Amino acid sequence: MDTKEIVPDEEEFILADLNNDDLVEQMHEDLYDGLREEIVEGTSILLERNWSADRVLNEALVEGMRIVGVDFRDGILFVPEVLLAANAMKGGMAILRPLLAETGVKPIGKMVIGTVKGDIHDIGKNLVGMMLEGSGFEVFDIGINNSVEDYFEALEKHRPDILGMSALLTTTMPYMKVVIDEMVKQGIRDDYIVLVGGAPLNEEFGRAVGADAYCRDAAQAADVAPEMVRSRRRGGVVSA
Numbered sequence: 001m002d003t004k005e006i007v008p009d010e011e012e013f014i015l016a017d018l019n020n021d022d023l024v025e026q027m028h029e030d031l032y033d034g035l036r037e038e039i040v041e042g043t044s045i046l047l048e049r050n051w052s053a054d055r056v057l058n059e060a061l062v063e064g065m066r067i068v069g070v071d072f073r074d075g076i077l078f079v080p081e082v083l084l085a086a087n088a089m090k091g092g093m094a095i096l097r098p099l100l101a102e103t104g105v106k107p108i109g110k111m112v113i114g115t116v117k118g119d120i121h122d123i124g125k126n127l128v129g130m131m132l133e134g135s136g137f138e139v140f141d142i143g144i145n146n147s148v149e150d151y152f153e154a155l156e157k158h159r160p161d162i163l164g165m166s167a168l169l170t171t172t173m174p175y176m177k178v179v180i181d182e183m184v185k186q187g188i189r190d191d192y193i194v195l196v197g198g199a200p201l202n203e204e205f206g207r208a209v210g211a212d213a214y215c216r217d218a219a220q221a222a223d224v225a226p227e228m229v230r231s232r233r234r235g236g237v238v239s240a
């Protein structure tokens, strides 16, 4: 019988054998390569080593995605590869979700959150939703590519304390103003706290579109949201 030696294409790692620094670095590479199973495994290993969900999220996943973003911007990675990376990240986030959420104690309020029309980025929005759940909010995630009508329908249906809008593109972020202007026109703007976020936004933009607050990341949203709801219920001025 003809026997051939099977030579693996690449050196194979046993993730559990790596120390923390090497494992995190390997996870950045695995995220880059869109290897969902490895990301799921790496996430579990770090948690078993008593890393907090928050630390795994930020140091292993979000940092890995930042590297992906740089090469996407520079034309080294393309949409299919970034989709694979996003899919791998979601595998890790699925494990972290309940852990991030269980830090919350009692329900504080309700939030409707969605990405604006023309924009299909949802990883950051999903994180904000998770962290808000962790802060004790009931979160209604209406997904991506939301028109004014979609937001209004959700507001009508869920009667939340907060409307959250996310945008990752400079071309879609102005749509937040379209939604807020329509809320003003319909006389419902003051019925809700409006939070906005997304990588291309900043505080000035948040003010310019008439939002109550801009949040730079999910952790800040989880801090700001409960405080704003409490303040509003006390009859105070809503501000971040």
Ligand code: B1M
Residues within 6 Å of the ligand: 062, 065, 066, 068, 069, 070, 072, 073, 074, 079, 080, 082, 083, 086, 113, 118, 119, 120, 121, 122, 123, 124, 125, 127, 128, 163, 164, 165, 166, 167, 168, 169, 170, 171, 195, 196, 197, 198, 199, 200, 215, 216, 217, 218, 219, 221
């Ligand atoms: Co897109 N993409 N993408 N993309 N993508 C960016 C955003 C980009 C910066 C990449 C780059 O050029 N460096 C660039 C935008 C440039 C610009 O507008 N100036 C870009 C582009 C150009 C595009 C396309 C146009 C590419 C093309 O087709 N030629 C296209 C647009 C599609 C569309 O939306 N119509 C596109 C497509 C895609 C994929 C589908 C391949 C994929 C999305 C997959 C998915 O989301 N399911 C994708 C990805 C993954 C990215 C990058 C690489 C990563 C985004 C991400 O998930 N970051 C991104 C580059 C980058 O940002 N580094 C890029 C991780 C996430 C945790 O961070 O989303 O910022 P982020 O969320 C943070 C905060 O911003 C904040 O909290 C989050 C967590 O802390 N936050 C909020 C977000 N929403 C919030 C709401 C809040 C509060 C805080 O309150 C309500």
